[in-house]
Amino acid sequence: MKQSALYLLLLVGTGLAILVSTLGESSSYVDFAEAAANPDQSYHVVGQLDRDFPLVYNPTQDANLLQFKLRDQKGLSMPVVYYGAKPQDFERSEQVVIIGKIVPGNSKSGEKGGLNAENTNAANTNASNTPAKTVFVADQILTKCPSKYTEDQVLTTSPKP
Numbered sequence: 001m002k003q004s005a006l007y008l009l010l011l012v013g014t015g016l017a018i019l020v021s022t023l024g025e026s027s028s029y030v031d032f033a034e035a036a037a038n039p040d041q042s043y044h045v046v047g048q049l050d051r052d053f054p055l056v057y058n059p060t061q062d063a064n065l066l067q068f069k070l071r072d073q074k075g076l077s078m079p080v081v082y083y084g085a086k087p088q089d090f091e092r093s094e095q096v097v098i099i100g101k102i103v104p105g106n107s108k109s110g111e112k113g114g115l116n117a118e119n120t121n122a123a124n125t126n127a128s129n130t131p132a133k134t135v136f137v138a139d140q141i142l143t144k145c146p147s148k149y150t151e152d153q154v155l156t157t158s159p160k161p
Helices: 003-025 032-037 118-124
Strands: 043-049 066-072 077-082 095-104 134-144
Touching: 032 043, 032 095, 032 134
Parallel strands: 077 134
Antiparallel strands: 043 066, 043 095, 066 077, 095 134
C-alpha cells in the first residue's frame, strides 16, 4: 500500500473518531418535562427567569452558589441550582439557556436553605410527569440580555445605484 493511501486512511479515521465523540457529547433543547423523563442525560433548557420567586445569591457566604426558578417555554417552572458565579446582568436577561441535568431535590441544593424541593412544591405540581421533588443542576448558564438599541434607533443605509 502506498504511503499517501495510509495517510489518507489515517486522516479519515481520525475525522470519524472526532465526529463520533462530538455527537456523543452534544445535547438538545428540551423543556423540563422531557429532561425529567431522562435524568441521566445533559440537556439545554430555554426559558425565562420566574420573577415570582426570589433569586438566591449571596457572594459573601458562597460566591459559587446561585439558585433561581426558571420557567421553560411550555410554562413549567422549576428550581435551578448553579455552582458558579452569577452571570453579569443576570436579572435583566430576556432569555436564559441552562445546560445540565435534573437531579433529586434532596441533593446539595437543599442544604443552603434556598430553593429546595420543600419550599417549591406548589410550583412543581403543574406538570403531570415531573416529580415535585426535583431540581435542575446547571453546569452552564447562557443569557440573552436586552438589546441596548431599539428598532427605531437602528440606522439603515441603502446601497447606492
